[in-house]
Amino acid sequence: MEPMGLWPSLVVVEDVATGEPVEAGRIEGRRLELLYRAHATKAARTAYLLTGDAALADDLVQEAFVRLAGRFVDWRREDGFEPYLRRTIVNLFRTRLRRIERERERHRRVAASPVAAGGDLADLIAVRDALMRLSERQRAAVVLRYYEDLPEAEIADLIGCRPGTVKSLLSRAMDALRAELSR
Numbered sequence: 728m729e730p731m732g733l734w735p736s737l738v739v740v741e742d743v744a745t746g747e748p749v750e751a752g753r754i755e756g757r758r759l760e761l762l763y764r765a766h767a768t769k770a771a772r773t774a775y776l777l778t779g780d781a782a783l784a785d786d787l788v789q790e791a792f793v794r795l796a797g798r799f800v801d802w803r804r805e806d807g808f809e810p811y812l813r814r815t816i817v818n819l820f821r822t823r824l825r826r827i828e829r830e831r832e833r834h835r836r837v838a839a840s841p842v843a844a845g846g847d848l849a850d851l852i853a854v855r856d857a858l859m860r861l862s863e864r865q866r867a868a869v870v871l872r873y874y875e876d877l878p879e880a881e882i883a884d885l886i887g888c889r890p891g892t893v894k895s896l897l898s899r900a901m902d903a904l905r906a907e908l909s910r
Contacts, residue, residue, distance in 0.1 A: 777820045791815040829876055857907040865900035
């Protein structure tokens with residue numbers, strides 16, 4: 728039997744204590760544990776310096792390891808893991824910043840909405856009812872574009888279509904909403 732090390736080969740490995748074959752999931756779990764022990768502290772420092780918040784930094788590191796859990800089997804060289812982990816943390820941080828900014832923008836829009844300004848509740852109910860009469864895909868496209876403020880490419884990825892299809896869904900949905908609300 729070869730020594731396990733951080734990157735065991737893909738041959739059948741035996742448990743040292745029992746001599747029984749060890750299933751792949753246990754080997755991968757052990758490798759992930761070793762990777763976590765080797766890199767988590769430095770990753771947490773990097774995440775903390777990016778965020779300035781210890782709890783958020785811990786969340787980013789944990790999420791990065793979860794995302795990498797299914798991919799680290801492909802690593803051939805141990806020294807390649809740290810840059811990949813760092814890039815994942817930076818990408819997660821940037822995603823969080825975008826999400827926070829979208830949330831702030833959503834709050835600004837809600838504060839400026841007709842309801843907040845004392846608008847007609849009946850109009851809002853009519854819009855909601857018209858939205859509910861759209862097909863599921865059209866409704867999803869409208870909500871993701873105009874409420875979540877996502878770009879068409881991201882919407883396409885989320886609903887499983889091409890960006891051109893998203894444009895078509897949005898155009899038809901908006902036409903249907905205009906027709907419904909002008910009655």
